[in-house]
Amino acid sequence: MSSTPRLLEGRIALVLGAANKWSIAWAVGKRFSEAGAKVILTYQDERFAEKMIAMCASLENCSHFCCDLTQPAQVDALFSSIDKEHDGLDVVVHSVAYALREDLDGRYLDTSCEGFQIAHTVSSYTLTIAARAARPLMLKRGGGSIMTMTYHGSERVVPNYNIMGVAKASLEANMRYLAADLGPENIRVNALSPGPINTSAARGIAGFTTMLQYARDRAPLRRNTDTEEVADAALFMASNLSRGITGEVIYVDCGYNITAM
Numbered sequence: 431m432s433s434t435p436r437l438l439e440g441r442i443a444l445v446l447g448a449a450n451k452w453s454i455a456w457a458v459g460k461r462f463s464e465a466g467a468k469v470i471l472t473y474q475d476e477r478f479a480e481k482m483i484a485m486c487a488s489l490e491n492c493s494h495f496c497c498d499l500t501q502p503a504q505v506d507a508l509f510s511s512i513d514k515e516h517d518g519l520d521v522v523v524h525s526v527a528y529a530l531r532e533d534l535d536g537r538y539l540d541t542s543c544e545g546f547q548i549a550h551t552v553s554s555y556t557l558t559i560a561a562r563a564a565r566p567l568m569l570k571r572g573g574g575s576i577m578t579m580t581y582h583g584s585e586r587v588v589p590n591y592n593i594m595g596v597a598k599a600s601l602e603a604n605m606r607y608l609a610a611d612l613g614p615e616n617i618r619v620n621a622l623s624p625g626p627i628n629t630s631a632a633r634g635i636a637g638f639t640t641m642l643q644y645a646r647d648r649a650p651l652r653r654n655t656d657t658e659e660v661a662d663a664a665l666f667m668a669s670n671l672s673r674g675i676t677g678e679v680i681y682v683d684c685g686y687n688i689t690a691m
């Protein structure tokens with residue numbers, strides 16, 4: 431029996447960006463299900479289908495959908511299916527990012543125009559796409575909570591994070607503009623900013639294990655954060671307990687971001 435408080439009883443939550451058991455999206459989907467939500471978990475393409483369908487089956491009230499967020503027809507299919515199957519939508523978690531591998535190594539200066547555009551489209555603009563599609567379904571419920579996953583590399587230079595740092599800065603500004611647009615309709619938009627966690631996306635950054643070690647040595651809590659801690663913060667942000675918070679970046683990084691030396 432889970433000890434997770436049933437903060438999302440009767441809520442409908444869409445969690446975008448699950449790839450495998452290490453994904454932040456998977457930990458969040460699992461936590462939301464334990465908290466009583468009906469969860470729709472999405473994965474990007476057929477590469478992830480077999481694993482994600484089996485993992486989803488292990489949760490209470492979890493359905494799955496294949497959706498590449500850069501493909502308008504797939505986004506339409508996802509939100510039409512939610513509209514058909516459910517009575518609106520309360521929560522969206524955007525846990526999606528991508529950059530070309532060669533842009534996550536060496537000098538930022540060498541980023542190609544194509545690499546710049548891909549990173550921004552996938553890692554930032556897809557939040558706007560998801561928020562726009564979710565809005566009518568959230569209005570049916572009298573409001574909602576949208577959250578995305580960012581990283582401290584948006585504000586401070588982290589070696590090799592390069593284009594993703596620039597895309598995360600865009601994502602955070604994107605989140606604030608959405609929060610301003612959607613706030614009058616009682617839709618909140620926030621970002622969680624986890625410290626480094628060993629996931630597939632993170633392993634694409636050159637020198638990632640050094641990042642983990644550095645954060646562990648310097649964070650006030652003297653350890654790395656994990657996906658369970660991010661899932662707990664996401665549960666708070668999805669629930670009514672965070673009803674007064676919008677447009678914020680909430681760090682879940684064992685305090686690393688407050689340090690200078």
Ligand SMILES: NC(=O)c1ccc[n+]([C@@H]2O[C@H](COP(=O)([O-])OP(=O)(O)OC[C@H]3O[C@@H](n4cnc5c(N)ncnc54)[C@H](O)[C@@H]3O)[C@@H](O)[C@H]2O)c1
Pocket residue numbers: 446447448449450452453454455473474475497498499500524525526527528552579580581623624625626627628629630631632
């Ligand atoms: N792991 C970390 O250290 C860390 C720290 C801070 C923030 N984040 C952020 O958390 C989020 C989730 O990453 P993760 O670490 O769980 O890794 P992950 O690889 O498990 O998740 C990234 C997901 O993005 C999906 N994705 C990429 N392009 C997509 C597209 N076009 N359409 C739909 N989905 C697409 C991938 O399929 C994958 O499921 C990302 O935004 C990442 O930047 C991660």
